Amino acid sequence: MRNGIRRIGEGAEAQIFETSMFGTDVIAKIRQPKAYRIAELDRELRRSRTRKEAKAMLRARNNGVNAPALLALGEYSIYMEKTRGRLLKDAKPGIGIYAKIGSELAKLHDADIAHGDFTPANIMLHGNGVCIIDFGLSDITKSVEDKALDLLLVKRAVKKEEFKALLCSYIKKYEDSRQVLDRLADIERRGRYQTRTLA
Numbered sequence: 663m664r665n666g667i668r669r670i671g672e673g674a675e676a677q678i679f680e681t682s683m684f685g686t687d688v689i690a691k692i693r694q695p696k697a698y699r700i701a702e703l704d705r706e707l708r709r710s711r712t713r714k715e716a717k718a719m720l721r722a723r724n725n726g727v728n729a730p731a732l733l734a735l736g737e738y739s740i741y742m743e744k745t746r747g748r749l750l751k752d753a754k755p756g757i758g759i760y761a762k763i764g765s766e767l768a769k770l771h772d773a774d775i776a777h778g779d780f781t782p783a784n785i786m787l788h789g790n791g792v793c794i795i796d797f798g799l800s801d802i803t804k805s806v807e808d809k810a811l812d813l814l815l816v817k818r819a820v821k822k823e824e825f826k827a828l829l830c831s832y833i834k835k836y837e838d839s840r841q842v843l844d845r846l847a848d849i850e851r852r853g854r855y856q857t858r859t860l861a
């Protein structure tokens with residue numbers, strides 16, 4: 663990006679722009695007002711969600727997770743380093759990449775960050791590795807359930823053997839993985855039970 667600012671996306675909560683600062687490509691994530699919310703509440707929600715997202719992203723980086731560097735923070739805006747590469751959902755990488763994803767998730771969970779939206783739409787392939795983006799639904803928490811939900815989300819989104827590779831490195835790198843895996847099995851059992859009783 664040489665000049666100006668270009669809108670590259672619009673999510674449920676925020677608009678995403680690409681721009682440049684001091685010669686570096688930058689992504690700006692800006693939370694827009696929602697007309698259906700009371701104005702004061704809307705500002706407070708956007709402020710707190712922006713802060714929460716920035717905090718999780720920063721904590722991830724500080725704990726060695728490959729996540730974009732936070733460059734600047736406004737009341738409703740986050741300016742971050744642009745990651746070069748494609749989203750996992752738009753690519754067909756070799757199985758080896760899933761071990762790297764498992765290792766990033768292990769680092770997140772070890773730092774007590776539950777990503778909250780750990781899907782191929784929020785994982786970028788970057789060089790030979792991966793970069794985790796979109797901490798908009800992240801929580802700083804010790805919750806085993808929240809961590810298990812990260813695994814469940816990605817399990818549902820990738821192929822069996824891809825998840826297996828991811829899980830293998832997750833288990834190797836995260837000391838408390840046993841508890842999370844047990845909870846994942848519980849959640850899946852609950853899910854099956856619900857489906858059976860609803861049927």
Ligand SMILES: Nc1ncnc2c1ncn2[C@@H]1O[C@H](COP(=O)(O)OP(=O)(O)OP(=O)(O)O)[C@@H](O)[C@H]1O
Binds near residue numbers: 675678730746
């Ligand atoms: N640091 C980044 N580098 C490169 N591209 C990015 C970066 N951050 C976001 N993007 C691009 O913008 C898209 C949307 O960003 P993001 O996933 O953070 O928000 P969202 O999912 O639209 O928002 P929300 O979480 O509010 O629903 C990504 O799918 C990706 O293509």
Ligand SMILES: [Mg+2]
Binds near residue numbers: 673783784796
């Ligand atoms: Mg996203």
